[in-house]
Amino acid sequence: MQVGKQIRAIREAKGLSQGDIEKSSGLLRSYISRVEGGYTAPSLATLEKFAKALGVETYQLLFSRQGRPVQARLPARSGPSRSLRRLIKYFERMGAPNRRLLLTLAAKLSKE
Numbered sequence: 001m002q003v004g005k006q007i008r009a010i011r012e013a014k015g016l017s018q019g020d021i022e023k024s025s026g027l028l029r030s031y032i033s034r035v036e037g038g039y040t041a042p043s044l045a046t047l048e049k050f051a052k053a054l055g056v057e058t059y060q061l062l063f064s065r066q067g068r069p070v071q072a073r074l075p076a077r078s079g080p081s082r083s084l085r086r087l088i089k090y091f092e093r094m095g096a097p098n099r100r101l102l103l104t105l106a107a108k109l110s111k112e
Contacts, residue, residue, distance in 0.1 A: 003041070003042065003061055003062060004035045004037060005036070006061050006062070007050055007054070008036040014054060016054070018033060021050070024053040027049060044058075047061055
C-alpha cells in the first residue's frame with residue numbers, strides 16, 4: 001500500500017480532516033493533499049509529523065497490516081558450500097607453518 005493511501009485511511013478512520021492534521025502537524029493542507037494523492041513522497045521527518053498528528057506509530061504509516069512488521073527470514077542453508085568444504089579440507093591437511101603463512105597472506109590482502 002502506498003504511504004499516502006495509508007495516511008488517508010488512518011485519518012478517515014479516526015474521523016479527522018486534512019485541516020485537523022494541518023493544525024496539529026504544522027504541515028500545509030495542500031501538502032497533505034499531495035501526499036495522500038500520491039503526488040509527493042514525504043521524508044522520514046514529515047512521516048513522524050504525520051504519525052504524531054494521527055496518534056499512531058511511524059511504522060504504521062508504512063505497513064497496512066496490524067502489528068509491527070515481521071522481519072524477513074532468509075532461507076535456511078543446509079551447510080557450507082562445496083567450495084568452502086574443499087577449502088576447509090585443504091586447510092586441515094596443511095602443516096602449522098603453511099597455515100600461518102596463508103592466514104598472514106589473507107590478512108594482508110584484506111587490508112588493501
